[in-house]
Amino acid sequence: MSSALLEVRGLKVAYGGIHAVKGVDFYIAPGELVALIGSNGAGKTTTLKTLAGLHAASSGQIHYNGLSLLHIPAHQRVAMGMALVPEGRGVFARLSVAENLLMGAYTRGDKAQIDDDLARMYALFPRLVERRDQLAGTLSGGEQQMLAMARALMSRPRLLMLDEPSMGLAPLMVKKIFETIKEVAAQGMSILLVEQNARLALQVASRGYVMESGAITLSGVSAELLGSDAVQRAYLGG
C-alpha cells in the first residue's frame, strides 16, 4: 500500500490509563472517501485526533504521503495538507465568519490565492456569504458545520478529516452537509469521514471501516458493509 495517501498501522492510543485505541490498521488512497463508523466511545474521535496530532500515539505508525508523522506536531501537519474539522465544529465563536475562514488559511502566505479560495468557499456555501460579518457563535448548528468545513478547506488540504459532521443537526441540514461532502470528494479530495450515522456515511463513502471498543472489527467496500448482517444488526437497526 505504498501508494496510499494515509496509512495507519498498529496504532495504539492511551490517555489517563484508558486504552482508547488498541491497534488499528487502515489506509486511504488518494482521492478516496473512506468512512470510519462505530458507536459512541469506540475510539473514532481519538483516532482522528491522533492523526491530526492532537493526541500522541502510544505505539504504531502513521504514514502520510510516505512520511512518518510520529514526531510532527499538529500545526505542521496542517501545512503538510491535513485538515481536521473537529467534533462539535470548533468554530471561533467570537470571530466573524470571514475571520474564521481566514484563520483556516493561517499557514498560507499567498494573499491573492487566499482571496480566490475565499470566493470559492462562498460559492460552495452560499449561506456563508449572507453571514460573512456575523459572529460565528450566532450561526445555527448547520451553518457552523458549513463554516467549519469551509475553514478546513481554506488550508488547501489534500486530506480532509471530518469528525461527526451530522452531530446534532436537523435531518434536512444533514442531507445538505452530506451533499457538500460528496461534491468536495468529487473534486478529487481525499476524505476520512468519522460518523455514528453509519448508513449515511456508507452511502457517500467508497469504503468503510467499522470500529468497536478501540479496534477495527470489519472493513470493506461500502455496499458490502451496508448489506452485511453484522452492520445491519449493530448500526442500521435492521
Added chain:
Amino acid sequence: MKKLKFSKQHVLFSVLFVSVMLLPFATDALLGRGWVRIVDFAMLYIMLALGLNIVVGYAGLLDLGYIAFFAVGAYCYALTGSPHLALAFPLLFPDGLHLSFWIVLPLAALLAGGFGALLGAPTLRLRGDYLAIVTLGFGEIIRIFMNNLNAPINLTNGPQGISRIDPVSVAGVALNTTQQVFGIELPSVHLYFYLFLSFTALVVFVSRRLEKSRIGRAWMAIREDEIAASAMGINTRNLKLLAFAMGAAFGGVSGTLFAGFQGFVSPESFSLMESVMVLCMVVLGGMGNIYGVILGGLLLALLPEVLRHSVVPLQQALFGRIVIDPESLRMLLFGTALIAVMLYRPAGLWPSGVRRRELESDEVAP
C-alpha cells in the same frame, strides 16, 4: 465628502492631543500639584492594564499574578540605578551601580518577558481557574522573594525596600528637577507626565498593531477554541508563551518607569491586591478593547484618590468626625461598582465591538 470626514477626524484628534498635552497644567491649576502625580500613576496603571489585556483580553489566559512583572521591572532598575548594590557587593560596586535608565529599560523588558515565558511554560495545559491559581501563586512567590532576599546576601533590602533610585534622565536632563522651557516652568511631575504619555502612546500603538496582526488573530483563535486553533496550524504552545512574554514585557517597562519616578521600591507595592486591581481595570473597562482598558485604568486609578480627598472632609462636615475609614469605604464602593458593571454592562464600560455584538445577538437569539 470624504475630505470633510477626514478633516473632522483630524480636528477631533488635534483637540484630544492638545487637551492631553495641557492636562498637567490644568490639573495643577485646578486641583494642585499632588493631583498631577496621581495622574502620572494612573498612566502607569494604564500601561499595566494594556499589558495584561494582551494576556487576558487577546489570548484569554487568566493571569492573577501580573503585578510580579511590574515588580521585576521595578527591581531591575532599583538594583542597577541606585547605590544599593554597594551593600551587597562592596568590593565590586563601591558606589552601587548607576546604569542609565535607557540601558536598563530594554533589559528589564527582556527579563520580565523571560519571567513571563517562565510562568507560561509550566502552565501551558492549564486554563481558567487552574491557570488563575498558578499565576496567583507565581505573583506571591516573586513578592515573597523580594521580601526575603536580604539574606544571605542583601540583594533586595527586604521589606525596607530600595531607596535613592536615580531619576530618569532624558537627553542629560534629570526629570526630578524643575525645568524652564520657553519661559514655561515644568515641574518634575509634569516632565514625568510627558514621559509616561509617550510610553503609553507606544504601548497603545504596539497593542493596536498586535490586535490586527496574524499573531493577534491567532491569539484570539486560541482564546475561542484551543483545539480548533491547533487544527488551523497555529503553534499554540509558542503563541501562548509569546502572549505571556509580551504582556510581561509591558509590565516590566511600566515597573522600570515606576522605580525611576518613585525613587523607591518595596515589596509592599506588589501585593496580590495590585494584580486584582489591574485585572479589574481590564474587565471593567472592556476586555480586548484598548480604549475600554484605558478608561478602566484611568477610572480605577483615580477613584481611590477621589474618595480619599472627598470622603474625609464630607464626613467631617456631616458628622463632625470620621465614621467610616476611607480605606474600607473604598473597598465597599469598589465592590459595588464591580457588581453593578457586571450586571448592567457585562462586556465592560467600553466593550470591544465583537463583545458588544455578541451580547446583543444573545439577547435576540432565544
